[in-house]
Amino acid sequence: MIEKIINGKNDIENLYCEIYENKSARLLFLFYFYHRKYKTDDIVDKIIELEDYHYLHFLIRIIDEKYYDKLLTSILNCNDAKTIYYVAFDTKKLNMKHLNLLLDKLIQLNDKKYLLLFINYFLFVRKYNDLDIKTKINSVLKSYNLNIITLKEEDISKIMVEYVDISSIEDANFSSNCYKDRKIIPDMIVCHICNNYEKAIKTFYDPHSEVSAHFVIARDGRVKQIVSLDDCAWANGTSVNDTSNAYYKFSTNDIIRNRKINANYYTFSIEHESFDGSLTDIQYKNSLEIIKKIIKYMKDKYNYDFIIDTDHLIGHNNVNPIVKPSCPGEYFPLVKMISDLKRTKI
Ligand SMILES: [Zn+2]
Structure with a gap:
């Protein structure tokens, strides 16, 4: 099936029907990946229905912005901070409304690691200047005695390291991985x-x-x-x-x-x-x-x-x-x- 998706230049309608019947979010995503724009509405609805968050995340990265509302509403239900953060990180055209929703969810889930990664990404990488988000971020930073006015990228990096125990790193030896x-x-x-x-x-x-x-x-x-x-x-x-x-x-x-x-x-x-x-x-x-x-x-x-x-x-x-x-x-x-x-x- 994957070979057919990658090489499927002919008889695309039959291939699509086969995949749609299959009820696999992975195959639907891959089909969209290789045959962009073909039956997009159907594919989006079907992947949402299947509630496979992994491929919902993959899909939102590559799809037209007009589907963001629909996909985000679904993704926010997954209650997984890692997925929520990576949606913010990977989906380049998210607007402030979407980013606010993702931040609200991260604050609610209170998973410090991904919350801090989001803050770092938002403030230092995308350099956004949104008042709503900054107010929310400031309330999180208060627990670290930090605020946005004086915040430097190194401050966030230092706090992130607190979540990583580096004491067991074997300096002299190579990894067994x-x-x-x-x-x-x-x-x-x-x-x-x-x-x-x-x-x-x-x-x-x-x-x-x-x-x-x-x-x-x-x-x-x-x-x-x-x-x-x-x-x-x-x-x-x-x-x-x-x-x-x-x-x-x-x-x-x-x-x-x-x-x-x-x-x-x-x-x-x-x-x-x-x-x-x-x-x-x-x-x-x-x-x-x-x-x-x-x-x-x-x-x-x-x-x-x-x-x-x-x-x-x-x-x-x-x-x-x-x-x-x-x-x-x-x-x-x-x-x-x-x-x-x-x-x-x-
Ligand atoms: Zn890599």
Whole structure:
């Protein structure tokens, strides 16, 4: 069925009927993803009816604004702070009315982690100046003896770290979240963003999280290596199983679509602390240094000359556009990186 959706250029009506009968929010979402605008009203109503919040969230990211009211009303019923925050984060054209509704829900759910992420995102990334939201946020900040007038981005970051116990981070050792062998010569570097440097490191060392990256780069330039370059980090895996949202054929990169093995086996991954892909000067500089280090490693270990282009230095969204369309974000300087690297002697 997934193959039919991806390649379904003919007999779209029959394919649509088959999927509609199937009552699967996932298939309906994927159908819309690949055949935008076809029977949009029907698809929206059906996914709402199925109450599958995961795909409601996926759908609202890619759909026309006129459906936001309908979809948000449904999503707010899920009572899950993580989903509510990610709807605010991923859905770029939400207006103040919608953001107010999402904030009200987060305050009501009182899940500090996602509430603080929302506040950070709202004030420092989108730089909104809405009185209603600021009044509500100020009442939350009072519990931290902070207020918006004097608030700095670092203040929110510091409070967020309070929710992360970093004492157990093993500084000297690499994380066990990795595959010890590479199945083929690695030839791609994948860029990512993460909300918080310390939190990302903590997560990447936690064996229960089952995720990692080779490097994390903080906004102030700090760099932490989590996984050896000899090993495969668990950052952007693809699956050969078409029931997975990380199915390799969803990739927008031809090389990945043609390789049937997990993309983690042939990639290196770099996380950047950022909400929208914009990097600080020092973060950009250090990211280039890390990329150069990886390129040199490929040459030394595999005698492989890294190809500096948009097929080999890529974003997580190229590997998995379904789950991670906003990683590394719309402002990530991939094009600038490629042109700077081409001009640099490595
Ligand atoms: Zn990512």
